[in-house]
Amino acid sequence: MSISSGWFFWAVLSACFAALTAIFAKVGIEGIDSDFATLFRTVIIVFVLAAFVAYTGKWSDPRALSSRNWLFLSLSALATGASWVCYFRALQAGDASKVAPVDKFSLVLVAVFAYAFLGERPSVRDWLGIGLVASGVLVLALKR
Incomplete structure (x- = not known):
């Protein structure tokens, strides 16, 4: 498998x-409301993704x-x-x-949820890395 088709490249x-x-x-x-900014960004994403899916011929019938x-x-959308x-x-x-780094605490939560709900079993080495991410988030979150 080439690196451009592997998960790591895309990640x-x-x-x-x-x-x-x-x-x-x-x-x-x-200078603008963050909720309005989120809506504006989402509309742009919808148009760009629709054009991308159409251009690449990946459109499928949603009824399927x-x-x-x-x-x-x-x-997932919600x-x-x-x-x-x-x-x-x-x-x-x-x-x-x-x-942004605190937002990436989602990495820790994904690992916990994948363990609990998807039956995934990260290795000890994986858990060590996940623990380091959690530690980093705590360091950033604590006030000086």
């Missing part, structure tokens, strides 16, 4: 774009989705929306260099 790109998201959002929300697909994709609203509010109130 690194995701991290890069997430970092840019924090920087661009922090500048973009100056199972009720389970609908349920969990809808729950969780994403709630996350974005909270993230933008945090960015408006705090430093991007503090908000």
Whole structure:
């Protein structure tokens, strides 16, 4: 498997774009309501993704989705929306260099939830890394 088709390549790109998201959002929300900013950003995302899916020929009939697909994709969308609203509010109130790493505490929660609900079993080495991330978030969150 080439590196460009592996999960790590895409995860690194995701991290890069997430970092840019924090920087661009922090500048973009100056002087406007964070909830409106989240809505504006979401509309842009819908148009860009619709164009991308159409351009790449990946459009599928939504009626072909199972009720389970609908349920969990809808729950994921609701969780994403709630996350974005909270993230933008945090960015408006705090430093991007503090908000973004604390937001990445989601990594720890994903590991715990994947263990509890998906039956995933991270190795001891994986848990050590996850623990280090949690420690880093605590260091950032504690006041001096």
